[in-house]
Amino acid sequence: MSDMRRAAQEGSPAGTSVEREAATRPPGDPPPRLTIGVDVGGTKTAAGVVDEHGAIIRDARRETPATSPSEIIAAIGDLVEELRGDHEVEAIGVGAAGFVDAKRSTVLFAPNLAWREEPLRAEIEKLTGLSTVVENDANAAAWAEFQFGAAHDVDDMILLTVGTGLGGGLVLAGELYRGAFGVGGEVGHLRAVPNGHLCGCGNKGCWEQYASGSALVREAREFARSSPPQASCLLELAGGRADRIEGPMVTKAAADGDGPSRELLEDLGRWLGEGIATLAAVLDPAVVVVGGGVSEAGDLLLDPARKAFARQLTARGHRPVLEIRRAMLGNEAGIIGAADLARRR
Amino acid sequence: MSDMRRAAQEGSPAGTSVEREAATRPPGDPPPRLTIGVDVGGTKTAAGVVDEHGAIIRDARRETPATSPSEIIAAIGDLVEELRGDHEVEAIGVGAAGFVDAKRSTVLFAPNLAWREEPLRAEIEKLTGLSTVVENDANAAAWAEFQFGAAHDVDDMILLTVGTGLGGGLVLAGELYRGAFGVGGEVGHLRAVPNGHLCGCGNKGCWEQYASGSALVREAREFARSSPPQASCLLELAGGRADRIEGPMVTKAAADGDGPSRELLEDLGRWLGEGIATLAAVLDPAVVVVGGGVSEAGDLLLDPARKAFARQLTARGHRPVLEIRRAMLGNEAGIIGAADLARRR
Numbered sequence: 001m002s003d004m005r006r007a008a009q010e011g012s013p014a015g016t017s018v019e020r021e022a023a024t025r026p027p028g029d030p031p032p033r034l035t036i037g038v039d040v041g042g043t044k045t046a047a048g049v050v051d052e053h054g055a056i057i058r059d060a061r062r063e064t065p066a067t068s069p070s071e072i073i074a075a076i077g078d079l080v081e082e083l084r085g086d087h088e089v090e091a092i093g094v095g096a097a098g099f100v101d102a103k104r105s106t107v108l109f110a111p112n113l114a115w116r117e118e119p120l121r122a123e124i125e126k127l128t129g130l131s132t133v134v135e136n137d138a139n140a141a142a143w144a145e146f147q148f149g150a151a152h153d154v155d156d157m158i159l160l161t162v163g164t165g166l167g168g169g170l171v172l173a174g175e176l177y178r179g180a181f182g183v184g185g186e187v188g189h190l191r192a193v194p195n196g197h198l199c200g201c202g203n204k205g206c207w208e209q210y211a212s213g214s215a216l217v218r219e220a221r222e223f224a225r226s227s228p229p230q231a232s233c234l235l236e237l238a239g240g241r242a243d244r245i246e247g248p249m250v251t252k253a254a255a256d257g258d259g260p261s262r263e264l265l266e267d268l269g270r271w272l273g274e275g276i277a278t279l280a281a282v283l284d285p286a287v288v289v290v291g292g293g294v295s296e297a298g299d300l301l302l303d304p305a306r307k308a309f310a311r312q313l314t315a316r317g318h319r320p321v322l323e324i325r326r327a328m329l330g331n332e333a334g335i336i337g338a339a340d341l342a343r344r345r
Numbered sequence: 346m347s348d349m350r351r352a353a354q355e356g357s358p359a360g361t362s363v364e365r366e367a368a369t370r371p372p373g374d375p376p377p378r379l380t381i382g383v384d385v386g387g388t389k390t391a392a393g394v395v396d397e398h399g400a401i402i403r404d405a406r407r408e409t410p411a412t413s414p415s416e417i418i419a420a421i422g423d424l425v426e427e428l429r430g431d432h433e434v435e436a437i438g439v440g441a442a443g444f445v446d447a448k449r450s451t452v453l454f455a456p457n458l459a460w461r462e463e464p465l466r467a468e469i470e471k472l473t474g475l476s477t478v479v480e481n482d483a484n485a486a487a488w489a490e491f492q493f494g495a496a497h498d499v500d501d502m503i504l505l506t507v508g509t510g511l512g513g514g515l516v517l518a519g520e521l522y523r524g525a526f527g528v529g530g531e532v533g534h535l536r537a538v539p540n541g542h543l544c545g546c547g548n549k550g551c552w553e554q555y556a557s558g559s560a561l562v563r564e565a566r567e568f569a570r571s572s573p574p575q576a577s578c579l580l581e582l583a584g585g586r587a588d589r590i591e592g593p594m595v596t597k598a599a600a601d602g603d604g605p606s607r608e609l610l611e612d613l614g615r616w617l618g619e620g621i622a623t624l625a626a627v628l629d630p631a632v633v634v635v636g637g638g639v640s641e642a643g644d645l646l647l648d649p650a651r652k653a654f655a656r657q658l659t660a661r662g663h664r665p666v667l668e669i670r671r672a673m674l675g676n677e678a679g680i681i682g683a684a685d686l687a688r689r690r
Contacts, residue, residue: 054609075516098666170627177517179629180501181665189659191619193539201621201659274536279547281534282515282627284524298483314534314546318454319444320526 036130038076039137040096042066042112047079048332049087050339054148056332058083069114078137091131091345092124094339095140097167102182104133111200133342137334138179139164139185141327142169143176144337145289149328154286158279159327161185161292162301165200168206172283176341188212192275194235210271213247213294220245220264234256251297265297269304270294273324276305277312280322291327302326379434381475382684383421384482385441387411387457392424393677394432395684399493401677403428405419414459422472436476436690437469438683440485442512447527456545478687481523482679484530486672487514488521489682490525490634494673499631503624504672505532506637507617507646510545511553517628521686531555537620555616557593558639564588565609578603596642610642614649618669621650621659627668647671 032051039046043066048059060082065071080092098110105121107113124132135143136252142159151157155174161167166188170177178184188208189201196205197215210217224242231242233253238244253261276288290302306324310316329336368654377396384391386409393404405427410416443455450466454460469477480488487504496502500519506512511533515522523529533553534546541550542560554560562676569576569587576587578598581591598606621633653667655661674681 068485088551093503099660136356154525162450168627172517172522173517173520177628180499180631180667183628183664184627184629186626186629186659190535190623191657192536194537194619199659202661203657203659206659274539278535278623279627281531282513282529282624283522283527284529286525312536312546312548314531314548314551315454315528316547320529 023176033343034087035091035093035339035342036080036083036089037140037335037337037342038079038092038094039140039338040064040072040076040094040113041111041137041286042097045072045075045079046331046335047076047083048335048339049083050091050336052343054115054144054277054329054340056085056335057178059335064113066112067114069118071115072115073120073123073127076124080124080130083262088261089130091133091342093133093135093140093340093342094120094124094139095135095334095338096120097137099183100134100136100139100178102178102180103176104135104182108183113283131345133338133345135338135341136169136183136185137338138167139169139176139178139290140337140341141333142171142185142289143341144329144333145291145327146171146176147340148336149333150289150325151287156283156285157287157289158187158283158285159289159291159333160272162212162277162290162294163329164213166212167292170283170285172285187279189274190275190278192271207275208340209254212266213292215271216247216250216264216268216294217245219249219267220250220261223260224265227260230260234261245296247294248296251294251300254297254300261302263297265274265300266304268294269301270290272301273305273308273310276309276322276324277314280309285322288322288324289327290324291330291333295326316342370428378688379432380436380684380687381425381428381434381440382485382680382682382687383418383419383424383437383439384485384679385409385439385443385458386482389519390417390420390424391676391680392421392428393680393684394428394434395681397688399469399674399681399685401680403432403525409458411457412459414463417458417460418465418468418472421469425469425473426474432638434475436478436687437473438478438480438485438685438687439465439469440480440482440679440683441465442482445479445481445484447523447525449480449523449527450636452479452688453528461490464678471686476687476690478617478683478690480683480686481514481528482519482683483512484514484523485682485686486636486674486678487516487530487634487682488686489678490636490672491516491521493681493687494678495634495670496632501628501630502632502634503532503630504634504636504678505617505621506672507557507613507635507639508637512555512637515628515630517630530619532624535620535623537616552616552620556613556620558637560616561595561609561613561639562590564596564612565592565606568605572605575605592639593641596639596645599642599645607645611649612643613639614646615653618650618653618655619657621654621667621669622659625654626659630667633667633669634672635669636675636678640671643671653676
């Protein structure tokens with residue numbers, strides 16, 4: 001385990017407050033080594049100045065001009081300029097929702113951004129003059145949870161981000177594992193069901209179609225349409241319209257004790273846990289961290305996942321067993337991880 | 346890439362003949378660093394003296410006394426004594442079909458051997474006085490194919506052994522990846538079909554139930570029972586009895602042009618290729634090597650696997666693509682890999 005990780009463990013869980021970090025740093029210490037992490041999403045781009053303990057000491061955000069490759073780069077440039085005004089930064093890490101090549105420089109393909117074979121590293125370096133690393137956003141988030149978050153105490157972990165889709169990142173033997181071509185960790189596209197639901201990737205039955213916010217919404221709406229009386233709680237939250245039910249409504253109704261909403265989260269949790277059993281058969285990690293918007297349901301999601309995992313794990317009873325934990329760093333994991341990867345380049 | 350691997354690539358593919366190695370070594374060179382590799386299977390135990398180029402220079406075998414933990418160890422001791430008579434060996438690597446702990450010393454569980462929490466390393470070291478490493482047999486074979494065989498030119502590979510069951514081993518970023526607890530690489534137990542065929546591991550729908558020699562035999566017998574006229578070729582090979590059809594008969598009939606037998610291998614190949622697409626989504630290796638008895642069907646199995654893989658790969662067209670190759674080292678991979686891991690300990 002690195003000294004940095006040890007320090008993170010000995011201190012309190014990683015936070016993001018300027019004050020705390022500033023208050024605990026004794027006067028006279030050398031200034032922290034700062035880097036900028038950028039998280040480019042389909043709708044917004046967030047960036048932050050991050051110190052070597054994984055704390056964000058300043059942040060900023062913009063809408064993502066998703067349809068124009070050059071405008072996305074200009075927006076990243078603006079964010080960097082804004083952030084480096086008051087801080088000396090050494091490097092930039094950019095996390096993007098897409099396939100990044102093995103050299104961590106080119107975005108091969110991004111489903112929700114206009115990038116195709118985009119030489120992002122070179123463009124950002126030219127624009128800012130700072131050394132840049134490009135990483136898949138879920139990989140960056142996995143690195144953050146490994147380094148400063150929910151998996152800081154192990155060497156082998158998988159992050160699952162249960163949001164609109166199901167993303168993932170692998171840290172194996174203490175290193176971010178990216179695959180031979182840079183596009184590993186796309187766990188949401190392991191096939192859970194032959195001839196199952198059609199997926200945006202062109203296949204049928206991808207895990208993402210069963211264990212994601214989109215799956216939750218699909219099932220909740222279908223339920224509300226077919227059984228309005230039983231779905232009264234959900235329908236009330238959605239103004240009476242099944243097609244307006246959204247994931248957070250299910251979580252809220254479940255937290256308030258609505259039985260059918262709890263069952264919807266249980267079904268999702270079961271798919272999640274069963275897929276984790278497949279990942280355990282192949283990779284045998286020590287910890288699986290569950291993040292993303294849907295993870296805000298907490299144990300209403302994770303307890304069913306743990307139960308299904310325990311039932312589905314191969315050779316159970318004859319092997320040590322991984323832990324399923326909730327992510328700690330929330331939305332900021334992508335920024336923190338990208339910044340830390342830039343620091344280590 | 347290691348010097349050893351470079352040497353293996355520059356020379357001819359690894360062979361196992363005493364004469365070739367002895368003949369090409371110039372006189373006066375220091376004697377090769379030799380280790381013993383042992384492959385403990387459910388029915389027989391094979392061992393060999395292996396040099397640093399992965400060549401077996403002497404070998405021996407015994408029946409495995411599978412029901413007695415102490416007798417298996419005694420048999421390994423006998424083999425080692427027999428082999429070290431004429432060769433100075435430095436260490437022993439033992440590959441066994443079972444779960445081996447993270448320290449590579451204890452067999453946690455072996456489905457077909459009487460070992461439960463067996464401290465194999467300590468026992469063998471006590472018996473022989475030689476430093477010993479214990480490894481899962483498929484992991485050892487994967488290391489051999491990576492180091493000296495079909496994947497000698499890449500850094501990220503997965504071995505699949507399609508035999509009675511479906512085993513596997515992972516080499517990631519140039520290292521054997523064993524998981525946090527030592528029991529990773531059990532790819533045969535990723536779930537291919539929810540509520541599918543019952544598996545010996547206690548679950549339903551494991552990939553092994555669809556892509557293995559046992560699956561081939563099950564399907565071939567079922568076909569012969571339900572459609573005897575169409576299965577005439579197979580039934581002839583099996584003396585007219587569906588329940589005597591075995592995997593090699595299917596391969597032979599397919600090689601001879603029997604249509605239904607080719608279709609049986611195609612079905613198996615399709616399951617194989619679709620599962621490889623799942624592994625590619627998660628791990629993105631450069632090469633998947635297919636070994637084990639069923640791989641003797643060669644392209645009759647691998648071409649359908651390649652086709653199914655190409656159809657099922659997520660985001661195809663937007664990413665570099667792995668190669669599916671046939672294993673090169675055959676039955677000896679386990680011995681060669683275990684011996685090489687012992688050398689590197």
